[in-house]
Amino acid sequence: MKKQTQRQAALRQKLHTQGAQLTSQRAAVYDYLSGVEHHPTAEEVFLAVKPNLPRLSLATVYKNLEALVKCGAVSKLTYGDAAARYDIRTDHHxxxxxxxxxxxxxxxxxxxxxxxxxxxxxxxxxxxxxxxxxxxxxxxxxx
CATH class of the missing domain: 3.30.1490.190 (Ferric-uptake regulator, C-terminal dimerisarion domain)
Structure with a gap:
């Protein structure tokens, strides 16, 4: 639990530098990405997070993923016409x-x-x- 709190504090700071806040939806999306080994699409994130946030929409997931990419907390992987995938690691690997x-x-x-x-x-x-x-x-x- 302490690791998650530290991770969210760091995320909160990154978002703050971009003028954004750590909402419950952003935290849920980030926590999901932190817990999976593969790099999911926005739709996969949506399907995984929705049971805990029933009012969540796919559009909200896209917006939150873009906010996480913009603040440097998440990498967006694009492959031509295929759906973008999201990676919690932002270092070169x-x-x-x-x-x-x-x-x-x-x-x-x-x-x-x-x-x-x-x-x-x-x-x-x-x-x-x-x-x-x-x-x-x-x-x-x-x-």
Whole structure:
């Protein structure tokens, strides 16, 4: 419980810097994202949070996710025409993405930035941002 309180205090501060408040809906959305391993769509967040907040609408979930992205508490992952997915981690890290179900998970590897330091001098290229994903089929979709 203390960890959740600290997390919400940090979230409250981030939102405050953007002129926003920590509402019960935002807290519920953030808490849900904090508790799942994959990176859900707004609709998945809505379906998971709605039982505890019966008056919640999908539009409200979208607005709250955008507020969380704007304040830097959540990352928005976009893939062409597919629905955006949301990630509680905002640091640079890698993902695995399933072709079957579309779910995305964090992939923890060491030394990823070493690749960028090797590319820069060879290509004369200044890296501003990067994203690395491994694509394939998750355990559930391979069954």
């Amino acid at each position: 890698y993902h695995t993405r399933c072709f079957g179900c579309g779910k995305i998970w964090d992939l923890d590897v060491q030394g990823g930035f070493d690749l960028l330091t090797q590319i820069r001098p060879q290509a004369g290229f200044e890296v501003k941002d990067y994203r690395l994903e491994l694509l394939g089929y998750c355990r559930e979709c391979r069954r």
